[in-house]
Amino acid sequence: MEALVCRVIGDPTLPLSDSSPIVLSRSHPVPELNSPTAVRVRIYATSLNFANYLQILGKYQEKPPLPFIPGSDYSGIVESVGERVSRFRVGDKVCSMASLGSFAELIVADEKDLYLVPHGCDLVDAGALPVAFGTSHVALVHRAQLKAGQVLLILGAAGGVGLSAVQIGKVCGAVVIAVVRGDEKVKLLQSMGVDYVVDFTKENVIETVRRYLKTRGLKGVDVLYDPVGGKLTKESMKLLNWGAKILVIGFASGEVPVIPANIALVKNWTVHGLYWGSYRIHQPKILEDSLKELLSWLSKGLIKIKISHSYSLSEANLAFAAIKDRKAIGKVMIVLQNNSKPKSKL
Numbered sequence: 001m002e003a004l005v006c007r008v009i010g011d012p013t014l015p016l017s018d019s020s021p022i023v024l025s026r027s028h029p030v031p032e033l034n035s036p037t038a039v040r041v042r043i044y045a046t047s048l049n050f051a052n053y054l055q056i057l058g059k060y061q062e063k064p065p066l067p068f069i070p071g072s073d074y075s076g077i078v079e080s081v082g083e084r085v086s087r088f089r090v091g092d093k094v095c096s097m098a099s100l101g102s103f104a105e106l107i108v109a110d111e112k113d114l115y116l117v118p119h120g121c122d123l124v125d126a127g128a129l130p131v132a133f134g135t136s137h138v139a140l141v142h143r144a145q146l147k148a149g150q151v152l153l154i155l156g157a158a159g160g161v162g163l164s165a166v167q168i169g170k171v172c173g174a175v176v177i178a179v180v181r182g183d184e185k186v187k188l189l190q191s192m193g194v195d196y197v198v199d200f201t202k203e204n205v206i207e208t209v210r211r212y213l214k215t216r217g218l219k220g221v222d223v224l225y226d227p228v229g230g231k232l233t234k235e236s237m238k239l240l241n242w243g244a245k246i247l248v249i250g251f252a253s254g255e256v257p258v259i260p261a262n263i264a265l266v267k268n269w270t271v272h273g274l275y276w277g278s279y280r281i282h283q284p285k286i287l288e289d290s291l292k293e294l295l296s297w298l299s300k301g302l303i304k305i306k307i308s309h310s311y312s313l314s315e316a317n318l319a320f321a322a323i324k325d326r327k328a329i330g331k332v333m334i335v336l337q338n339n340s341k342p343k344s345k346l
């Protein structure tokens, strides 16, 4: 089978060659059904997350031994099943999230980790959903218990997790304020019915958000969703209400922010560090219920997946460049089973 293999740590945006960190192996061994409840899935689409980029750079918290096949969430079609598999049949459309290995034609998962894609849902959308929407759903619904009418401030709001947080925030009935960079991202968020959008390269975030809150008769921000870190987090903390919740999602800026404990004490803030993937080990039921709810929202049209760029496996370096260069608006995908794939923007 074809698979993308990371042989050495390095920059995944370099053109694929014999000496690049990632290479396309055209005769990689097909993964075996390794237990009676194992399922082999022919991958249709797999998504790129910032974490996949960081992992190949050697900057992610999980550092697998080399060589490895990167990739986490995916959708596909069941190709074969172990003798004790009871929930799936060959031909079923499924999606899931692996620790590694989805940048390949085939992957093996235990049946408990697979989710049936509801009838009528697009398979590329299903492959884009688990990590980004799963993270935002567990963060906003389970951890922050976001309520209708609360003010939600989202940093990096046009990225993979950011755009999912925007939509989940709207489903929950929150007042959603999005912070992004550039006209194209501002326009998209406005078209999605976000209550207020700030381009932080043109406006002072604190002043403009305060002005907006005043016009709505609102005091401050109840929940901060932060996949960016750095200076933006520092500024956003000035907007938080008494009793606010801070969701620490990631550090796309490269800078881990400092959240002063003395101010957290005085203002009764709650800081939630959230590592979605670790729910699989520590609280799998929460993750399972969350993904089932998201798939049902997808089938009802309550959430929509915005695919920003779409590439083949052999173009993976371009996919990583879209993430690195902050060109993604929504999800960057690798589509393996679609000859009429949408044209990429790069």
Ligand SMILES: NC(=O)c1ccc[n+]([C@@H]2O[C@H](COP(=O)([O-])OP(=O)(O)OC[C@H]3O[C@@H](n4cnc5c(N)ncnc54)[C@H](OP(=O)(O)O)[C@@H]3O)[C@@H](O)[C@H]2O)c1
Pocket (backbone or CB within 6 Å): 048, 049, 050, 051, 131, 132, 135, 156, 157, 158, 159, 160, 161, 162, 179, 180, 181, 182, 185, 227, 228, 248, 249, 250, 251, 252, 253, 254, 274, 275, 276, 277, 323, 324, 326, 328, 330
């Ligand atoms: N905790 C978890 O379980 C979990 C799960 C998924 C993702 N994450 C983390 O969340 C973060 C975002 O992931 P993602 O997959 O949504 O990535 P993404 O699609 O690339 O989005 C990142 C966004 O961050 C903004 N950004 C601000 N400064 C940046 C910088 N210096 N470099 C790059 N982007 C910058 C960009 O928006 P502008 O250009 O508009 O500023 C970009 O749209 C990552 O740190 C990732 O590791 C965490």
